[in-house]
Amino acid sequence: MATTVLTLVGSLRNGSTNRQLAEATALNAPDGVEVTLFAGLENIPFYNEDQDIEGQVPEAARELRAAAGAADALLLVSPEYNGTMPAVLKNAIDWLSRPMGAGAVFGKPAAVIGTAYGQFGGVWAQDEARKAVGIAGATVLEDLKLSIPGSLVRFAETHPKDDAEVVGQVTEILEGIRAAAESN
Template sequence: MTTATDRPTVLVLVGSLRPDSTNRRLAQAALDALPEGVDGEISTLLPSLPHYDQDLDTDSPPEAVRAFRDQVTAADALVVATPEFNGSLPGVLKNAIDWASRPRGAAALAGKPVAVLGASASPKAAQWAREDAVRVLQVAGARPLEQTVGLASAPAALESGDLADDVRGQVAELIGRLVREPLAA
């Protein structure tokens, strides 16, 4: 990864708003896996985004939208950590992606490399949500890696306090691939 700024940055979007979220824990593992010299942070702006409304999407959008788009634009790459809600990604994440996918031709998401992670309570490890996130991000103009990492039976898997080494290893491998991607177009 190269960047126009001093240090490359990775922005993490977590699709669950609750503080004790298993996806937040998975996202933290992604931050822990960033190599020396790469900065990363979890966006705190998702809860303040209004529901997408094309009539609000003007040259002066709501302040939260402007701040979120600036945050995405400034990042060299993204990580998305998604729960599975009724077989897909949650509305909060889809809403954030929708805002970042506009305006057409100058979208914050355009060409952005993205790694997708997902934790769910079921043994399927948020597979449908991860697949949908990859498809939605592709349609939105980002460059999601086809490979994703899922954490199955997440509450039980985290009961002992930490992620199992094999999952941590899969996350580290995916993040390694992400930061080797060329700079977003």
């Protein structure tokens, strides 16, 4: 049986290099790993505890929770916005963190990767995403990291799926996620 990895992309832009990185990850999943890119983060309202009541949870948030609950592991793909993760990704983590101690990601392996224009590849944002998803209850795989700098130049003419170095790196990340999920 395949290890299922739900992937959340923190950029909503169609031509986003982080979306392309997520696509490259899905296209290069090793045998025994199935990667699903979640569509619809833009439809999830900002977390509001007044809406987080059985029977009143917004449909988009219910779909996110169901997808995360059905997955074996989580992969967050984050750009860096003003030195931190995008609000859409933080909002998804907030919805997945509830109910506290029993959210959809509780105890599940989670890794964070990404690319950014700057020289450090978005490490601040990725560190913030690791912190938030860990507080939400996921088991953060601290040793599985990928920060690709200079995204606009590096991927100007080459999709990440066609970059042999990136393909090798995302394959290693997924192998690590699978190993963690299998031992979970």
